[in-house]
Amino acid sequence: MNNIKDSILVIEDENYILKVLDTLLSADGYRVICAQSASAAKSIITSHMPDLILLDLGLPDMDGIQLLKDLRKWSKVPVIVVSARQMEKDKVAALDEGADDYISKPFSAPELLARIRAVMRRNSINNGSSEKYQVGDFLIDFDRHVVSVKGVPIKLTQVEYRIVELIARQPGKVLTYSYIINNIWGPYADAENNRILRVNMSNIRKKIESDSMAPKYILTEIGVGYRMAEQ
């Protein structure tokens, strides 16, 4: 599959899950390195320089978020955070600390592999350099500031366009409410009160989605943020 195998560091303290992940990822052509604690992971990151890290937040010796924080001070290696369900706060914290994506336990094999591929792909292309982004019938032209669906241009307000552009620049990545608000309304906006973002999103969906109850282009990660659909 891959000529030069991409290496994945799996940081997970459960032996059984580690075994399953190792089997699964090796079968898909990745070189898998395992670490069962944060301290082991730290030395492996510096010695092996993995291409991607799969980080479980519940580690025995250190808070996973802290490990991510330390890592982001010097490295941009893509990180996918693995967390238990129902822990939006952890997810939001991980994304705000620079995680590239998260996946909730338990997950299926195809889901995990798809996420890994998407993160790898996003990191290999230089963000923001492309002029257009298209998914399904949705097209955004970053140069001309135009959004169209099925070739029909959509009239968006200035703020609405900037929200769509921000999300479309990083397709597949979940952008947290506070990230979007900071980028659109500036660092002094009240990120706790995200009503203004929610209202704008409601209006955007009415304009671009055929059924806003089942959005196809801008997806909701409830309690966390929004994500642009990928091809």
Added chain:
Amino acid sequence: MKTRFFAKNKRTFFLIFFFSGFIISALTVRLMGSMGSGHIIILRLCSLCLFFLSVRQAYLIYKDLVDERNVNREEIHREKLISQLSESLLQASGIDELYTLTLKSIYSVVDCPSAIFVSDGSGGFTRIKSYPEGLLLYPPDEEILHCLKEGIRTGRGTASFKEKALTCYPVKAEEKVLAAVGLLAGPDTILSASRQKTVESLLLRAGVALERFRLAEEQQQAMMEKELEHMRSDFLRTISHDLRTPLTGIIGACSALEQGDLNLTESAKKDLVSDIGAEAQWLLRMVENLLSVTRVGAEKPILNISEQPIEEVLAEVLEKTRTRFPSVQLRIHQPDDFLMVPMDATLIVQVLMNLIDNSVKYAGSDKPIDLSVKDNADTVQFSIKDQGIGLSEKKLRTLFEPSAQRSGDSSHGMGLGLSLCKSIITAHDGTISGENNPEGGAEFTITLPKGSDL
């Protein structure tokens, strides 16, 4: 020294002075003829002096009587206050009211502001209440701790910490210190002994009442614990039963696949694997429900409340329903206006999914399920309506109770699901109810407060 001696035996000296004056003046009259005028004058002066002393003595006696009457009056007033307090303490509905009553009566007796403190159990203390309310006291410290610890009077006018502004009185019941009351007298006044006595007897009454409340509370706590224990074992029985059913299926399927000599066809194998997957999915939902129970079932529910647009919540429910029950038709009705409601989104979605789950399983109909949202003035109302067979009388009665009596029930998990829904909605300060729709089918209604600042 001399005056005190005279003051002590006022009546005796009055008599001595009066009679000796009387005798001397009588003698003077008798001896008028036989004595020189110089002697007579001396005797007259003597008797006058004695009369004057006896009048002074009489005045002192009179003053004493007045004082006594005043003391009596004050005592009567005090008795009245104390009995008034005792009476109202009996009627107090809670400890808080009891504190207020005590401080108020102290204020009316000694006319100085006060506050009540209790030990916080870790070497410090907390201020519970003051009267007049919102009263700012000097930063009080050691005198209160000492009073709480030793059960003696401390602070101003006492032996310990007399430089402090507060005078602290312990509130005791059977030698146990329950609280301390700090009195803030004016800068120059020190309470008179009789007033101190009043305060002390007021606090004695308060102590008794406080102890009574504490005992009642303890008793109630014990009863609640017993109830909780009962619920817990009920709950565990339900869960073990509910967990065992899918596990039996999974283990059975696995063992069938492991045995090579069964000669299963490829499609049979595939069926077994997908059965395992379905049962495992069910177990996962069950575990998620259990996790939520631990979050909302605790004394202080851990909710992650934030304002959520109704349309996003409904979209999430719709998507989940489509993946979980591809053949089920869920119709969504919502107000046109953009609407946000404070909630823990994951938990509310879980509640709605549990209700849809129930409708799919128990309605016995493949007609559409309706999920509607209505914007009331202060609340938002969700209702889930199916067109199935409805709820039986028996089910209606115990709808939201975790029931262990359903062993043998073919479709597992309903008991926990609905009781969890109730806990989640209650933790949101909302309401949930279930009934039969007059047009047929079951209908569950949830309301959530809009302006809630949980």
